[in-house]
Amino acid sequence: MTTVDWTARGAAATAREIAQQPRLWREVAQDAERDRARTDAFLQPLLAQPDLRIVLTGAGTSAFAGGLIAPALARTLRRRVEAVPTTDVVSNPAEVFAEDVPTLLVSFARSGDSPESVAATALAEQCLSSVHHLVVTCNPEGRLAKEMAGAERSLVLQMPEAAHDEGFAMTSSFTCMVLATWLRLAGGDPGVGSAAAAAERLLAEHEDDLAALAARGYTRVVYLGSGPLTALAQESALKMLELTAGSVVAWFDSALGFRHGPKSVLDDETLTVVLVSTDAYTRQYDEDIAAELLRALDPKDVLVISAGSPSRLQAPQTWELPELAGASDVVAGLAYVVVAQLLALHTSLALGLTPDNPFPSGEVNRVVQGVTVHPLGGAGA
The missing domain is CATH 3.40.50.10490 (Glucose-6-phosphate isomerase like protein; domain 1)
Incomplete structure (x- = not known):
């Protein structure tokens, strides 16, 4: 794992809160059963x-x-x-x-x-x-x-x-x-332990890789996912925007939707991350867009995160998480989002920012301020 003085870099809380997730997921599962x-x-x-x-x-x-x-x-x-x-x-x-x-x-x-x-x-x-x-x-x-x-x-x-x-x-x-x-x-899910194990492996084996990606100086990052993972792509993009204080433009879309105009965001300073669904049918569309990106872009600028059986993609950066075979996209997404969190953390550090508080002058607040809630005149108003 990357050696960083998290406290000195203003990242102690964020780094700790990313790393503690596998342990907390097991605790959440135990609490749910009790x-x-x-x-x-x-x-x-x-x-x-x-x-x-x-x-x-x-x-x-x-x-x-x-x-x-x-x-x-x-x-x-x-x-x-x-x-x-x-x-x-x-x-x-x-x-x-x-x-x-x-x-x-x-x-x-x-x-x-x-x-x-x-x-x-x-x-x-x-x-x-x-x-x-x-x-x-x-x-x-x-x-x-x-x-x-x-x-x-x-x-x-x-x-x-x-x-x-x-x-x-x-x-x-x-x-x-x-x-x-x-x-x-959903009535319980047997995949919680697998998600925790997958996330632990990502933290142990790929944090250095993500720090290296962050050091390349991408000015744009795109996250793509289908079905439930479209929302996870949106959350992943938000993490990059938040922790880099908007210095890195982050975009999200579905695998199929990306071709309909948003694909124009791509340039030679863009990293694209494809989150592959665990559903066998949906997975085909995710792998199709990944293959298209690998043909159109430098393969080093495409990262594919996948669960279950080996991907048909011949990509230099395809991270397989076999622990998640058979898991729902929701549970697989718990591990997938750790990649986005770590990438955002290390990109923030590479930019010389303080991830625990990327907006020290208060332009954006941890708890939203400035909202006036107006009274509703009636249920049909």
Whole structure:
């Protein structure tokens, strides 16, 4: 592993919070099993309703947690599951809640103190006749956790204390909230140990490789993924933007969508990272775009992250994670995102920034400020 004086470089919290994730995932899985009776008592009557709508919400990284889970959960539960950011809920509640059906609102929040977090739950109550709340948070002292802990028709899932990231960017908070929610709503997943093992190997074997990539001085980084992994690509791009204070332009798209215009972002200073789906059908499209990029670009500027059986790609930078064979894209994504987190961390360091606080003058804040939540005149307003 790269030897860095994390404290001197202003990166101690971020580096620690990336490295601790495999341990925390195992802890989250144990907590989910111990808490099974309580969560089942809350969730099973709701999931028994055929017209239940599940809405996964949060802002920024917390919104992408919902985006990663929603399509995979819809496939698993064979029901309607949607990811809608709190920023959309708060600004357009009449559209988001236009259909008054029984709803489970799953709210993701690292701190629970962002203005939109509590406002989204209140607007759901105002607009809907029947709404239940599952709050997934890392901060028991946050406003959202405190207000919803004793509320009727609500359940709060508290992440391990160490998941309440101190660094600017969400890392372990993101993956722990994703995993905790997936385990409760999808009915468990045997792949948690495999994801932890894959991430541990990435940390041990590829951190130096990622530091070397960061040192090349890319000015643009593109992340591509399909299905649930499109949201993971979006989160990966955000990590690069956040930890480099916007100095590196980061883009995301789906494997198929990238060809429809966004491909024009590519130049000779771009690194492209393809996140390959674990689904055999979807995987073909991810490998197709990777093969196309390998033909069009210098192969050293393309990184492919893949699970399961060996890729058909002849790429110099294809990192196979056989531990993840048979895992869902959600669980595989836990390991995949560690690559993006480490790349962003080392790119920030290469630029001479302080990853724990890449905005020392306060242009962007760890907990969003400056939002005015305006009253809604009525459910149909």
